[in-house]
Amino acid sequence: MAIAAAAAGHLGELPVMVALAIVTPPLVVTDVREHRLPNPLVAFAALGLLLAYCLDWLLTGSLDPGAIIIGMLVGAALLLCSVLGGLGMGDVKLGAVLASAAALVHPSLAGVLVFLAILFGGLQSIIVLVWTRDRRRSIALGPALLAGYWLPVAWLAAAHWV
Numbered sequence: 001m002a003i004a005a006a007a008a009g010h011l012g013e014l015p016v017m018v019a020l021a022i023v024t025p026p027l028v029v030t031d032v033r034e035h036r037l038p039n040p041l042v043a044f045a046a047l048g049l050l051l052a053y054c055l056d057w058l059l060t061g062s063l064d065p066g067a068i069i070i071g072m073l074v075g076a077a078l079l080l081c082s083v084l085g086g087l088g089m090g091d092v093k094l095g096a097v098l099a100s101a102a103a104l105v106h107p108s109l110a111g112v113l114v115f116l117a118i119l120f121g122g123l124q125s126i127i128v129l130v131w132t133r134d135r136r137r138s139i140a141l142g143p144a145l146l147a148g149y150w151l152p153v154a155w156l157a158a159a160h161w162v
Contacts, residue, residue: 019048
């Protein structure tokens, strides 16, 4: 994925894509098993994001605040959901990192990320509700957030290959 992004001209985003590629499998497994997103893994992704910002700044000579602002807005919206009792703080932190990383690739990808995460999380909720008929059962939102990031990024990379 990272090689495809580099080939498509998104070299500045390479550090965050590599960091996310490394942490995605353990984040998904941990969230599905334990309903938590470990801080060290999310921090590793955030470090990749910081390196991507630095590399993008070195390559372009300027820093686009749009991706930072989008990440903060998505993080604030998720924080509100957490305060209201719908999300864990790991989802808030991961969502902010993923939205900022997606916006760094292309600003519209952050919107696609949010849409897909809501869609996948909703479908997962419906399946769990129908399967278990237990309304108190929680779902792991981390995999939905990660799928919401990786699917449009993969689509964008694939579109540049053809």
